[in-house]
Amino acid sequence: MRIIHLAQTDSTNDVLKRWLKEGTAPDGSKTDPEPWTAVCADSQSGGRGRRGRSFYSPRGGLYFTVLLPAGILPPERLTPLCACAVCGALETLGVLGARVKWVNDIYLRDRKVAGILCEGLEKGILCGIGVNMTSPEGGFPPEAGPAGALDCEGLGKEELLLAVLEAMRKLIEDGSGLLDRYRALQWLTGKRVECRVGGETFRGVAEGVADDFSLIVRTETGVRFVSSGEVTRTRIAEEV
Ligand code: BTN
Numbered sequence: 001m002r003i004i005h006l007a008q009t010d011s012t013n014d015v016l017k018r019w020l021k022e023g024t025a026p027d028g029s030k031t032d033p034e035p036w037t038a039v040c041a042d043s044q045s046g047g048r049g050r051r052g053r054s055f056y057s058p059r060g061g062l063y064f065t066v067l068l069p070a071g072i073l074p075p076e077r078l079t080p081l082c083a084c085a086v087c088g089a090l091e092t093l094g095v096l097g098a099r100v101k102w103v104n105d106i107y108l109r110d111r112k113v114a115g116i117l118c119e120g121l122e123k124g125i126l127c128g129i130g131v132n133m134t135s136p137e138g139g140f141p142p143e144a145g146p147a148g149a150l151d152c153e154g155l156g157k158e159e160l161l162l163a164v165l166e167a168m169r170k171l172i173e174d175g176s177g178l179l180d181r182y183r184a185l186q187w188l189t190g191k192r193v194e195c196r197v198g199g200e201t202f203r204g205v206a207e208g209v210a211d212d213f214s215l216i217v218r219t220e221t222g223v224r225f226v227s228s229g230e231v232t233r234t235r236i237a238e239e240v
Contacts, residue, residue, distance in 0.1 A: 001036045001165065010046035012039045012065035013117060013128040020067075020123045033067050035124065036169075040064035040161060047130060049115050050104055051230065055130050056144040062157045065128040066165060072125065072172065076213045076227070078118040079104045080182040081171050082127050082164075086114055087185050088171075089163035095152055099187035102206070102215045102231055106131075107187045111148025129164060133157060183209045188231065193217060197229035206231070 004026055009015050015026055019033050026039065040063065047057035057063050073081065083100040090098045090108075098108045106114035117128040132140075132149040140147040171178055183189075188206040195202055195217055204219035214227035 038066040062131040068125040085167035088167040
């Protein structure tokens, strides 16, 4: 495993994407990246999230992308695997209570503290993970949504990075418990949700995660399985 540290970049996913395409490492050397190469940056000017969103990446957070061999996992397991690895790493380091909000967000105390962006390319899979380690001065910008930070004194970026990579490695070696773990960590289960899939919007209650990692949503007209799109939590007036 090789970890490349950058003080600043546009997006660690894009650094690895360019490296794979052009065969030039961030230090200018002519080498192809090996599987399990991780690129980590102190801040990103063009941090990207799912669905074309930006990911607020000021100094103080952990932003990295690790390259996995192409085809190592079926696509539907990738993001869940990263999500379970982040929650597992946090637990190992004493941060308890992190949950996965389907499909790629990590929540702690009802706030999004981390996001995952996996991209499958011909030459490899990019797993990009961003963790808000500390709350920025003045708070998160509105476009960051319901963002929060770990704010755990004594928790280092390097140790979290290594713990996530180690948790990913273990889950890839033995992924037999991944679905159960992903189900157990699901923050949306039992909550009211609004789903936007393609051009359609519908509401219901999330009932859990199906065998193919899609979200099971009970609507007034029946059960729907959501495997793509956007799911947000909704509340009725009396809920807090
Ligand atoms: C999301 O919230 O939709 C996913 C956010 C993923 C952010 C990480 S930070 C490291 C890597 N580089 C990026 O540009 N995105 C991912």
